[in-house]
Amino acid sequence: MAALGTLGCILLSGQAARAQVAVLTYHNDNARTGQNLGETILTPGNVAPGTFGLLFSHPVDGNVYAQPLYVPSVNLPGQGFHNVVFVATEHDSVYAFDADDSGVGLLWQVSFIDPANGVTTVPPENVQSQDIVPEIGITGTPVIDGGTGTLYVVAKTKEVVAGSPHYVQRLHALDIATGAEKFGGPIVIGDTVFDGSSTTYVSGPSVPGTGSGSVGGRVFFNALRQNQRSGLLLLNGVVYIGWASHSDTSPYHGWVLGYDAQTLAPAAVFNTTPNGGLGGVWMSGGGLAADSNGAVYLSTGNGTFDVTGSQAPAYGDSVLKLATGIDLTVADFFTPSNQETLAQNDQDLGSGGVLLLPDQPGARPHLLVTAGKDGTIYLTNRDDLGGYQRCGASCDDVVQELPPIGNCHCAPAYFNNQVYFQRAYDVLKAFSLSNGLLVSPPASQSSVPFNYFGATPSISANGSSSGIVWALQAAAQGPAILHAYDALDLSRELYASSQAPADQLDGAVKFAVPTVANGKVYVGTQGSLSVFGLSTQASVTFAVNKTGTGDGTVTSADGRIDCGTSCTASYRGGTTVTLTATPSQGSVFAGWSGCAGVSGATCTVTLGSGSKSVTAVFNVQQGFTLTVSKGGTGSGTVTSSDGGISCGPTCATTSAPYDSGTMVTLTASASGGSTFGGWSGCDTVSGTTCTVTMNASRSVTATFNVQRFTLTVSKGGT
Incomplete structure (x- = not known):
């Protein structure tokens, strides 16, 4: 059986003859390899324009920063068995959609806000940062316990009570079949009041320390300042959660907290800089990683570093190995020899996620690879990470370093003894492993560089064959672009969603990661979940015409028609489109023509193999x-x-x-x-x-x- 919180195989009953893969955590497994080795449908031979593309999209109520998660064959009360994809938004909602059938669509949705009673998402101006706009709610990727059918997610809210603004973070444990809270949840992680000048800590964890924001010799968890960006980790019955900040607005620290997965009781507390400041755990959304011995790995951002002086212990710009037991403690660390320079120039080592490699040949079989904002790739020994300046003032005692080429707001992926990196302003590169070392130059690389954010690749393959590397390009001020490459030869790009108008995605979200499962690719954007897969139907053009003496707008449920301004869209044949007519002031809606079904102002059309148009009639209101x-x-x-x-x-x-x-x-x-x-x-x-x-x-x-x-x-x- 697959370990809880990792990518696992779920054997379906009845006529299904093969196991389906479940994606239960960020980057597919606790090693954060990003690989799905159970993909039997998508291959380099059939992922191509004309045979692969956008199948359908579902609108959601906010930006999707978290990676979509996937569970096959979920038994929903009154709805039967469904393959389900789960999406979390910055509007503090969690959605469960049928993963395969656009006609079924939404299975359930829960919201953690209540504006009528003063409970909302957090406005960016309240955290003095425009890093996440226009609202802050759920940012970090949830984690699912496949054994108990529970989804764990952290939501951030602003709650006005008796005129005072409370900033609250909660851990929710949701039944994946219904969305209902489990185990007496949610529980409050932290509740902080900030009125613009003074801070009151209502509840939350604390540690001894004299660092930034400390009160009476203790550092308290600040639910306003702390940003839950990294992916959650489920390990040995404990949910581990990491926090950094919004921009570098102080006071903040790096935190890792653990909660019992069955009771939601606090189980572990760790602060990276209790006698200093900063040192956030964010990794551009990367998840806390774990090995088979129960150790937790992470990298930290710029902040105080001191392991022997008055501010010790402080682990800014470091890779940490945390021992799990009664509490979290530092078992080992690596800090670049130029840490002071990195901190002074906002060159976080912790902007990149960590990848735990499968055992390698040689004297150092247990390796970790990561990179940060300065772009240096570090290969470290998990049994002896390297400490700080052990071999000299400008020397890093690690297994290997590769020179910087573009910063890394990314996490690497692993497949078939190759490590894949997509750093900023660089092309996608595949570095082979040989005798426990990365081989440079890369074995293959793509031809088109990505912009500032780079990308975190995902891998789909059938065992060791049919490998495809998937990456999301966050085009500046434009739509996200899904790319697919042959894993054996990255110069062979198989597909890009920008190649066909019917496949164009909504606006890009930085650090987003595609999820590949059961022949489909799931992509979160600014306001939608898009589903890609194989299609035997060619793209067709669908147009809306307006006539009559009046005026109005016609919109589609998927947001691709907004007529008004955009009256034509491309769809795959077989797609069902639902339209709604809304008359303008002084006009009335008079009827439809060309629809397959009409109910008042609503029209439904199932597209065939040719172009299709419908007409909405609006007349002046006499x-x-x-x-x-x-x-x-x-x-x-x-x-x-x-x-x-x-x-x-x-x-x-x-x-x-x-x-x-x-x-x-x-x-x-x-x-x-x-x-x-x-x-x-x-x-x-x-x-x-x-x-x-x-x-x-x-x-x-x-x-x-x-x-x-x-x-x-x-x-x-x-």
Whole structure:
């Protein structure tokens, strides 16, 4: 059985004959290799324009920074078994979508905000940073316990209580089948009040220390300043979580906290700089890594470094090996010899994630590879990371260093004895391993460099064959671009989503990682989850036309049609598109043509093999006059339910203007001594009630008659 919190294989019952892969954690496993070796559908032979592309997208309510996670064959109450992809957003929502069928779509959604009661996401200006905009909610990739069916995620909220702004971070444990909270969750990790000048720590962990923001000899977890950016780690029944900062806004420290996966009780506390400052654990979203012996590995950002002086222990710009037990303790570390220069120039070693390599031949079988903002690739020995300046003032006692070429806001990936890096302003490179060393120059490389953020690659393969390297390019101010390369030869680019208009993604999110599972690739963007896969249908053009005397907009549920401005989009044949018509001020929606199904202002179309168009009709909202008269010998009143008509006992005729299409309901009431005699000119009549639909100027008459009685006189007597 696969270890909990790692990429595992789940054997499906019934007719399914092969095991499906589950992606339960950042970069697929706790070693953070990024590889899925159980992909039997996608191959270098069929991933190509025309046979592979965007199948469908689902809109979500915020930016998707976290890597999508995937679990096959989840049994949802009342919905049966589904392959499910999970998405977390900066709007503090978690979604569960059917991973294969766009027609099924959303299975469940939970939100951790309640604006009506003062609970919202955190505005960037509150943390004095524009690194994550326009809101801060869920940033770090969740982790799933496949054994218990639980998704663990950290959400950040702003909660105004009695006029005071509380900044709160919580750990949620969600049932993957329903989204319901488990184990008595959520639990509050930290609650900090900041009114613009003073800070109050309501609750949260603390450690002894005199560092930045300390109070009375203790450093408290600041739920406003700490940014939960790194991917969560599930290890031996404990959920480990790392924090850094928003930009470098102090006071902050690097934190790693552990919580019992079954009870959510605190299990471990570690602070990287308790007597100094900074040293965040962020790794551009990379996950805390772990080896088979239960040690945790991470890299830290710029900050205080001191292992012998007055600020010790402080581990800024370092790779740390933490022993897990009763608490987290530093078992070993590596710090570059130029750490002081790195810290002074904001050259975080900790901007890059760590990768634990499979055992290598030679005297040092247990290796770790990472890189930071200065772009140097470090290969270190996990059994002896190298310390600080052990071999001299300008010497790093590590296994190997490769010279910098572009900074790394990235994490490397591993496949078939090769390490893949995509640093900033550099091309994707594959470095072979030989006798426990990286071979330079690289075995192969792509031809097109990425911009400032580089990329974190993912690997799909069927065992050791059919390897594909997937990478997301975060184009500046533009759409994300999904790239696929032959893992054996990176100069052979198989596919790019920019090659076909039908495959264009929404706006890019930095540090995003694609998830590959069961023949599909899942990509989170600014406001959507997009699903790529094989398609036998060619792309077709779908267009919306508008006609009539009025105006309005037509939008599609997936956001690709917004007409208005964008009335044409390309889709794969077989895609079902749902459109909604909304009239502009002064116009009315009059109907559809060309739809397969219509329900009011909604139109659905399933595209075939050729181009398709539909038409929405909007007309100017005309004004008509309703005239109400009274006839007969009696008297009474006529009123409309909207108050526009009010014809009292002395009124003979009255009128009021109405918009085209308005339904007016009139009611007649006879005065004393009169009776109501009936209506004329109505569309429908029910007793004393008349309804009129204003499709033209209309006249209605209510008849009242004087009530008449018969006097009968009889004579009697002789």
